[in-house]
Amino acid sequence: MPMFGDLKDSIKDFSEKAKSAVVEKELSEDDIDDLLWDLEMQLLQNNVAQMVVDELIEELRDDLVGKTVKRTEVETVVRDSLHDAIVDVLKDPGEPIEEELASGTPTEALFMGFNGSGKTTTIAKIAAAFKDEYEIVLAAGDTFRSAAIDQLEEHGDNLGLKVISHDYGSDAAAVIYDAKEHAEKEGKDLILADTAGRSHEDTNLMDELDKICRVNEPDLKFLVVDALAGNDVVNQAEQYEEIGFDAIVLTKVDVDKKGGAALSLGHVTGRPIVYLGTGQDYDDLERFNPEQLADDLVDSSG
Ligand SMILES: Nc1nc2c(ncn2[C@@H]2O[C@H](COP(=O)(O)OP(=O)(O)OP(=O)(O)O)[C@@H](O)[C@H]2O)c(=O)[nH]1
Ligand SMILES: [Mg+2]
Structure with missing residues (x-):
């Protein structure tokens, strides 16, 4: 009986992995290059200095490559990461x-x-x-x-x-x-x-x-x-x-x-x-x- 139990577990394990491979992926440079390019253009069009854009996008690429994300959410994750990076750069103004x-x-x-x-x-x-x-x-x-x-x-x-x-x-x-x-x-x-x-x-x-x-x-x-x-x-x-x-x-x-x-x-x-x-x-x-x-x-x- 325990054997079947193990089998059941490993089937479950396998199907969960298969499922997550369908819904999740590890980000590669290829996955995000186009998105980063669009964001880079967007920043430049908004008059952010080239040097600043380059550094921000580079940091973002480093942070994102290798990250596991839901397939449907790649774009959201990239945009949210840029959003957070910008808020980070801009110190809290305080009073x-x-x-x-x-x-x-x-x-x-x-x-x-x-x-x-x-x-x-x-x-x-x-x-x-x-x-x-x-x-x-x-x-x-x-x-x-x-x-x-x-x-x-x-x-x-x-x-x-x-x-x-x-x-x-x-x-x-x-x-x-x-x-x-x-x-x-x-x-x-x-x-x-x-x-x-x-x-x-x-x-x-x-x-x-x-x-x-x-x-x-x-x-x-x-x-x-x-x-x-x-x-x-x-x-x-x-x-x-x-x-x-x-x-x-x-x-x-x-x-x-x-x-x-x-x-x-x-x-x-x-x-x-x-x-x-x-x-x-x-x-x-x-x-x-x-x-x-x-x-x-x-x-x-x-
Ligand atoms: N549209 C707009 N005009 C502004 C703003 N701040 C200042 N100005 C205008 O910019 C011009 C210069 O403003 P000032 O306050 O005299 O600038 P300043 O730095 O003291 O100038 P200097 O003393 O000559 O160095 C004025 O016509 C202001 O009305 C702003 O936030 N928006
Ligand atoms: Mg003055």
Whole structure:
């Protein structure tokens, strides 16, 4: 009797294996190549930098080959894996300003980036978002570009906020230092410091920014990058590595809706993207949502 029992077991065993061979398979390169190719094209069409696409797809291939999956679910598995890889690359944005505010005030946040990337507008938007709950002072640290101080003062007027400014051409580090002293004296919570737009070639301005950071030791340094810069966002971020930054604001995503810039930035810098600029008005500021971007980039409709 036990013999028949064994036979029964091994028949069952065999039929289960046969069944799983029908429903399951081990992924080979051939199984996923076409799918990966499609995804690669999709990412490139969404303006993800080539280098970033190459690395992501390579990692995905390594992870997937040899994996056992249901035959009907190959495509889903590949897409889900890319989705997860993208969410992994894009660090959790958290709430760095709120966290700094909670750890003791005044909190000093410095905004820097290339010319016209949206620094001053972003400061005004953040001020508008935080001003009901916190006491804010703005620091006109762009003493370089003509009309930059007036631009920040106009935002200050509109929002009912104090702006600390000196003359054009004066020392930006000193302006921000004054703003900090003002905040300490007046018991204000948050200093939002503007700076002049600059790129790596502007040696003097880069030295100035270095001095601003040394003198003022900001709690948070935001790099403000404009999504319209396309693949150049990677270059821009790399130019600020020497100065260093904690987090990223990506602006003008209302004009460039593709989302690739965000993924490229996240991948290349390892820093979180915290806010998105979605227009020119004060309330056109959104918290960045990595899941949402991964959904958009992997969405099969492209
Ligand atoms: N559509 C759109 N426009 C934006 C956004 N953010 C800023 N802008 C516009 O971009 C232009 C430049 O913005 P600013 O805030 O002056 O940029 P900046 O980095 O301070 O510029 P500089 O001080 O000259 O270096 C302005 O016309 C803004 O209205 C955004 O999220 N979406
Ligand atoms: Mg500005």
